[in-house]
Amino acid sequence: MPKFLSSQQVSHYHEQGYLSPIDVMSESDAADLLAHLEAAESEHPEHLGAENRNNAHLVLTFLDQLAFNPIVLDAVEDVLGPDFSLWGSVLFIKEPSSKYFVSWHQDATYAGLSSHDYVTPWIALSPSNQETGCMSMIPGSHKAAIRPHEDTYGEDNILTRGQAVADVDESQAVDLILKPGQMSLHHGEIIHGSQPNRSTQRRVGFALQSYTRNDVRQVIGENMWLPVRGEGRSSSDTTVLSRPVRSMSAESVALRERVNKNFGDILYHGATQRRNY
Numbered sequence: 001m002p003k004f005l006s007s008q009q010v011s012h013y014h015e016q017g018y019l020s021p022i023d024v025m026s027e028s029d030a031a032d033l034l035a036h037l038e039a040a041e042s043e044h045p046e047h048l049g050a051e052n053r054n055n056a057h058l059v060l061t062f063l064d065q066l067a068f069n070p071i072v073l074d075a076v077e078d079v080l081g082p083d084f085s086l087w088g089s090v091l092f093i094k095e096p097s098s099k100y101f102v103s104w105h106q107d108a109t110y111a112g113l114s115s116h117d118y119v120t121p122w123i124a125l126s127p128s129n130q131e132t133g134c135m136s137m138i139p140g141s142h143k144a145a146i147r148p149h150e151d152t153y154g155e156d157n158i159l160t161r162g163q164a165v166a167d168v169d170e171s172q173a174v175d176l177i178l179k180p181g182q183m184s185l186h187h188g189e190i191i192h193g194s195q196p197n198r199s200t201q202r203r204v205g206f207a208l209q210s211y212t213r214n215d216v217r218q219v220i221g222e223n224m225w226l227p228v229r230g231e232g233r234s235s236s237d238t239t240v241l242s243r244p245v246r247s248m249s250a251e252s253v254a255l256r257e258r259v260n261k262n263f264g265d266i267l268y269h270g271a272t273q274r275r276n277y
């Protein structure tokens with residue numbers, strides 16, 4: 001028996017590689033979270049600017065709480081089982097009328113993890129639709145292997161390497177339209193991307209990227225995990241991350257810097273260029 005999703009939703013996720021939309025909180029609660037985030041962005045531009053959007057849940061308590069939101073976790077448990085940790089998070093922000101886009105890609109390509117079977121909840125803190133540049137998924141594409149990616153390092157491409165899969169049949173793409181406070185789930189191997197924001201408002205998404213079962217290991221880079229549910233991780237070479245007690249405390253900032261350095265080493269492993277994010 002699933003805990004939160006219906007059996008039909010669980011089957012949809014496994015068959016299609018994504019599920020959307022799922023209500024997590026009210027629109028007004030999402031607006032409050034966005035206001036908190038924007039206040040933190042103004043107060044700490046050096047820590048939360050466009051080149052520093054990885055793993056903000058390790059320094060902002062309201063994002064940490066979102067990473068432990070029971071609706072998010074019950075939905076994750078329904079697709080992964082009861083024993084999982086969080087690998088990282090990314091704030092995917094597109095400014096109004098901007099050119100930034102995300103090329104077609106599969107997340108698992110450069111994650112350096114021992115399994116590709118993991119899930120990313122993407123939570124909308126502002127409207128995510130065709131005008132603001134929502135994510136689009138190629139249904140069922142998670143069932144084929146990882147396709148070759150070209151590292152384009154495109155200036156307007158917000159992925160680390162601007163990595164892109166060629167020859168995607170875009171006629172199959174499904175747009176994931178989310179109201180603030182809703183989330184989607186996607187599989188580590190699904191082909192997905194997003195278009196520029198043509199609207200007059202920001203498009204702000206918080207991707208909990210990703211929750212993996214506790215037996216998944218970092219093959220490239222250091223094993224650094226935030227235990228979430230179940231038995232946790234026992235291996236002696238695992239760094240168990242701690243949750244922030246106070247936003248932007250010196251300890252949490254130092255921990256996030258360590259984790260982001262490891263993240264960068266993993267995501268740029270073997271790359272010919274390294275960008276500042």
Ligand SMILES: O=C(O)CCC(=O)C(=O)O
Nearest residue numbers: 092102122135194205207
């Ligand atoms: O936010 C976007 O437009 C893309 C996000 C994405 O690629 C992801 O969460 O895996």
